[in-house]
Amino acid sequence: MRRFRGEAGNKVDTKGRVSIPAPFRRVIEEGDPDWSVGLNPNFVIVYGRRNTKCLEGYSLKSMDDVDNLVSRLPRYSKDRETLERLLNAQSVYAQVDENGRIVLSPKLREISNITDKATFVGMGDKFQIWEPDNYIQDMALMNKRLSDNNLEEEIYSLLDYKENNDRKI
Amino acid sequence: MRRFRGEAGNKVDTKGRVSIPAPFRRVIEEGDPDWSVGLNPNFVIVYGRRNTKCLEGYSLKSMDDVDNLVSRLPRYSKDRETLERLLNAQSVYAQVDENGRIVLSPKLREISNITDKATFVGMGDKFQIWEPDNYIQDMALMNKRLSDNNLEEEIYSLLDYKENNDRKI
DNA sequence: TTTAATAACATGGGAAATTATGGAAATCAA
DNA sequence: TTGATTTCCATAATTTCCCATGTTATTAAA
Structure with a gap:
């Protein structure tokens, strides 16, 4: 399984559109079980990361791995509910469009401080988006x-x- | 498992293209689980090596070993994220083309000080690329x-x- | 064992495809 | 309608792919 590697800086336009670095797209595609050539792959953006002012992108597969780890905690336990808040509540699905871009909503831009530029950072099974x-x-x-x-x-x-x-x- | 051995100096052209020494290619091929005769093998270039102004090439297999060790550390722990920064963020996939070359991006050339010549140095399970x-x-x-x-x-x-x-x- | 033939290697240049990015038209929601 | 969002199209720059060539190494033949 290919991993998210490398750093890249891309522009964010007034509509919040930003290109996902091409190598990252390959990983996102590979990590979306429903994807095939010609389709737009989906992935997950988590914005609930505390102490770290960035967004995190997970392929559907690796998000699934994380969700499974959470599922091993006892139902209704405080820890599990907290993690579900951070990982499930504070996250959104995103779809890469035919030009390789996504839209960062005003909310996501505000949380991450991103205005007109964004740095993408490969972290193996996930990637980060930073101002x-x-x-x-x-x-x-x-x-x-x-x-x-x-x-x-x-x-x-x-x-x-x-x-x-x-x-x- | 074949190892990276020896030193070789090759030219870097204006597009950043440089030949991988043939003996190194054999090791890279052997270390790419998806490779077979006629295909272009992939490997990983790490550029985040601190205190050492060179690039490092790892076969997919040996990089995978490293990644698996990192994955054993607790998710979101400081140590793990640091290692992911050093090994995943500061690295890129590279593919050897049919002529046995790779492209060193402007960024990689700047980091390593490489302009028109590069020295390849075998280091066993990895190799270095130096100005x-x-x-x-x-x-x-x-x-x-x-x-x-x-x-x-x-x-x-x-x-x-x-x-x-x-x-x- | 020398010579000829063949293969592999390092390197250059140009064509073609991909990428990042801007803007316009179309669609949707209030 | 109007503001916002999404889809579609356009383009410049980059990156990849393909072909060509001189050189070195390897193999085969004489």
């Missing part, structure tokens, strides 16, 4: 955290998890 | 570190690490 300056700040913050705490190597060492595990077994 | 002079400098730096600290022999002794570890278990 460009906010994204730069967020990246700077991340890089600062990495260098201030000398986390560079440590972060990558998280990737040794599997090996370590294998040794223990 | 030739930067690579020479990096090699010089590495050699200096080795001689300044008299590490020439010691460095090889690190290879016994795994064995020692096994003994302890």
Whole structure:
């Protein structure tokens, strides 16, 4: 399964229209079980992300994965209802049009601070949509955290998890 | 599994096209589960490597291993999102064309300082793409570190690490 | 073992398709 | 009707695809 990779900056016009980067479209198409050549693929935009001023796009398949994780929590539990609020209530379906664009509603633009430009950021099984300056700040913050705490190597060492595990077994 | 080995310098034309050294292509092909003779293999270029001004190429298989490790970290955790920024956001898919070339986008060329020449460096399960002079400098730096600290022999002794570890278990 | 023939490789240029984006017409809702 | 939204069309710039060529490596033949 192809993943969302890379960063791209696109214009947002006065109607809120913005092009989805072509590589992202391929992933969205692949992740929509009903899609076939010539059709307009659907996906989900989640705007309930707290502490992070961005929108998140999920392919239908990966949204399904997340929903299934939520479903494993006990019905009517506070945690489950909270997650359903954040992931289901605060999200919308979006359809890519024949020109490869979507429309960001005024509400979505307001939440994300996006006016005339948007930065798309691949995050594997999802992607983020940022107001460009906010994204730069967020990246700077991340890089600062990495260098201030000398986390560079440590972060990558998280990737040794599997090996370590294998040794223990 | 074949590994990336050796160094090679190739031209980069005005469109950003550059030939992947043939031996590297064999590894890329082998590492793309969808590849078969006559098809164009895909791989991943990571450009988010901090403190190192080069691009890194991963076969789909080895990138997939990395992605699977990331996926084991809790969703929305800081560590996971950081790794996704470094590995997913700061990377792109690349496809080798029928002539054995890829296109380095203006962005990739800017990040790596590459203009009209590129040096390909085999690193086992990945390879690096350097601006030739930067690579020479990096090699010089590495050699200096080795001689300044008299590490020439010691460095090889690190290879016994795994064995020692096994003994302890 | 030298020479000829063939294949593979690195590189250049142009044609064709795709992408991002703007605007106009058509549709819908109030 | 009128404002908003959606659909459709147009276009410039980019990216991809296809073909051509000189060069190097490999194989086959003498």
